[in-house]
Amino acid sequence: MDTPTEVLHRVFGYDSFRPGQQEIIDHVVDGGDALVLMPTGGGKSLCYQIPALVRPGVGVVVSPLIALMQDQVDALRALGVRAGFLNSTQDFDERQLVEAEFLAGELDLLYLAPERLRVEATTRLLTKGEISMFAIDEAHCVSQWGHDFRPDYLALSELSERWPQVPRIALTATATPATHAEISSRLGLDQARHFVAGFDRPNIHYRITAKSDPKRQLLDFLRTEHQGDSGIVYCLSRSSVEKIAAYLADNGIAAVPYHAGLDARTRAAHQARFLREDGLIVVATIAFGMGIDKPDVRFVAHLDLPKSVEGYYQETGRAGRDGQPATAWMAYGLQDVVQHRRMALEGDEAHRRRQVLHLDAMLALCETVGCRRVMLLDYFGQKGAEPCGNCDTCQTPPESWDGTIAAQKVLSTVLRLKRERGQKFGVGQVVDILLGKTTAKVLQHGHDSLTVFGVGTDLGNAEWHGVVRQLLAQGLLAVESDHGTLVLTDASADVLRGQREVPLRRDPVRPASRASRSSGASGASGAKGQPVAELPAEAAAAFERLRAWRGAVAKEQGVPAYVIFHDATLREIATLSPSSLAELSRVNGVGENKLAKYGEQVLEVLQATAEDS
Structure with missing residues (x-):
């Protein structure tokens, strides 16, 4: 068997693990159970994908993200990983094919929706094959204290009873100490090793502004800072989603709506466009976004106050998964507070108590005169952080x-x-x-x-x-x-x-908006306001050529562009300008399978760029 490091390099094209990954992976490979809290974009998926590739058998991944399973599987297959899924979107023949692959040992990873595990036919299937490990993704869904409770997750505690010798790893990006404890208890992971990575996302600039004319404020924000960038705008109601999407489109900005009131085909089409197109904005309710793996989302905007800090943190965490600068922007006002205070009075006593606690924490984040990042980290139990210098209250301190x-x-x-x-x-x-x-x-x-x-x-x-x-x-x-x-x-x-x-907090007068922070070849403001180095002219030209090539290949294959290569990989290729497959193989994100599949084409693009310059 390959070692985890060998799999990381051969399959995924990286030479070293991110902080915390290797310890988790080694523990699961050795057969241990784990509960992992790691921020969005921190590399959680490798923590179960690599053990599934190293251990004998098939790794079973339980995920609520039915609409994204096809893209997840496509991304793994592009790496040469034998992956499949079973969920309600498949017809009988498709399910039968995947089941046959599982029984024949022809899969490395099998994705399942949690409700599938409650079907006896599924559990019978799993008992007939060899399972290397169970991964429970988005584990916060098991917590009624958290922000996205899913009843089907409660049945996952039975995994250890049916398969006591199979290691389990539960993962989430959003868990306060209370949610963490509930996940552990409900999933029977009190005796597992708990890995808690830092929650900080230093590349995200947090900004909350007083709401006056929110539509116009959003439009100004997009035009001055994120012209042509991909992003998500969250609204509380379906009608607001429709109105804001139409408003942006009327003002020349590519935007589509997404909410539970749209038919399934329209939702799927809009999600697919967002994943596959550059520069598209999705205006959505919280029904959209969990599990979205698009790395180059440059901003997340909120036009209404989120219901909890956990929800806010997870939603804003969908920006900047590639580690490049991104913005979490919110317009917040009096009506938000009135509306949420009224909503918090609904339901039974226990529900009201939870809602009030969630709302109080969210309001404290909005009204603070201190560093917003320090408050966020403190909320998730990460005490003693220093002011970040990259949020609005650090850069333009409000008066009290x-x-x-x-x-x-x-x-x-x-x-x-x-x-x-x-x-x-x-x-x-x-x-x-x-x-x-x-x-x-x-x-x-x-x-x-x-x-x-x-x-x-x-x-x-x-x-x-x-x-x-x-x-x-x-x-x-x-x-x-x-x-x-x-x-x-x-x-x-x-x-x-x-x-x-x-x-009381006096909202500061904001300075003139900063220049656009495009995700393209131009410069961008990074963590603590430091600029990201611009690509030299020749590298910038190669980067744009590579993006155009990637877009054409992705369209031909019907997959998101990042499934071919991430922007960060293309930037490194453009900067290093490799002239051979051996040199190209040393670029981060170029694994064995992608080198064989796309290597010659990449070198041809670089050669054509050099000849035209």
Whole structure:
């Protein structure tokens, strides 16, 4: 048998492992169980793919990503790995062929959806073959505490009972200490070795901006920083997804919608376009993205507040999987807080308690005056990180101001409406009263006679909305679930009595937008604001020629372009300009199979570029 290092070089084309990978792989190869927490883009898949290739038998991978299994298998086959899958998208003949390959020992890896393991015919099949290991991908799906619970994952604890001698490895990119503990317990991995890699993604620039005109803000962000780049825009509702996708298309930006309300064929077509085309944007609900292995996603944008830090971290982690600079951008405002506070009141007591804790953590991340990356890492149990220098609060530190008097004015208005008039209103009416606006609604209810009418002219409309947003975030105001009206909380009294100070965040005025950070041959801002070196003119020309060649080959084969070669590999080829297959084989990402399949074509592209220069 080959060693893991030999497989890494021969199959995948790399000379060395990333930090943490080899220890995990050696442990599983030796027959040990493992629970792995590693950030998106950290190389989790190799941690089970290489043991499956080294150990005798077939590696069985349990994954919820039915829509992506074909692409996962295509990518492995391009490397010369014998891979197959079984899921509900196949007809009888296709399933029968894969089952025959499994029984004949003609597969290295078999991907299964978790619901397939609940079918007795599947378990009977697996008992007839030799299994090298079980991999449970996206293991956070087993946790009801996490953000993407899947009931079918609960049955995976039975794997150790049916196959006690077969090692298991469970992997996820998003797990707080509480989620980590639940994964371990539910999957029976308390006695396994737990590997927790750092959660930091230093190439991602985190930025959260105050929401004013979100569509226009998004358009400006794309035009000034990510013109022509691939990316994902997340919205909370299906209608928002449709409207934003249409808005971008109307403004000359290639964008398609993706949500559960679209028919399966349309969703599949839009996902396939995103994986196969350069520069396409998908506007989506959270129904899109888990398991997307597209390495050159240059940005993830949120136009609505995510429900949890885990969800936010996983969604933003879909950017920059190639290690190149990427942006996690969010527009966040008062209405986000109101809407989520209302949603958090729904369901049973346990559900409400979880939702409130998730929301409080997400709001704290949005409202912090400190480094956002430090807060993210702290949330996932990685304490003591230094400020990153590559998030908005590091690069443009916001000010903190004493908002106690402003808070008292807001709370007094809510109190007087209730006490003197027996009324409750939403944010707009409260702010109009503070500003002394004689609107029809104010006059209708006689609110111009309240003692608080007009006491807030020291701040503007947007500033008062910011104050209310932060009072909601701090739990000093609450929202009623029925009509979205404002009410006081138990903590409000201390502020009204002057027994508690209320520090507030003043959103900084942003400098002019930075230049575009294209994923092409041009320069880009890297971690801590350091630029990535530009390719020399000759290498840049070769890189673009190689990308065009790769695009044509991918289209001909009906696979995503990164299945042929990643951008990082093409950049290295363009820079080194190898003149022989032996030299090309030394490039990272050029394994044995790809060298044999594409080596001569790559050398021809380089030769043609040299002749034209």
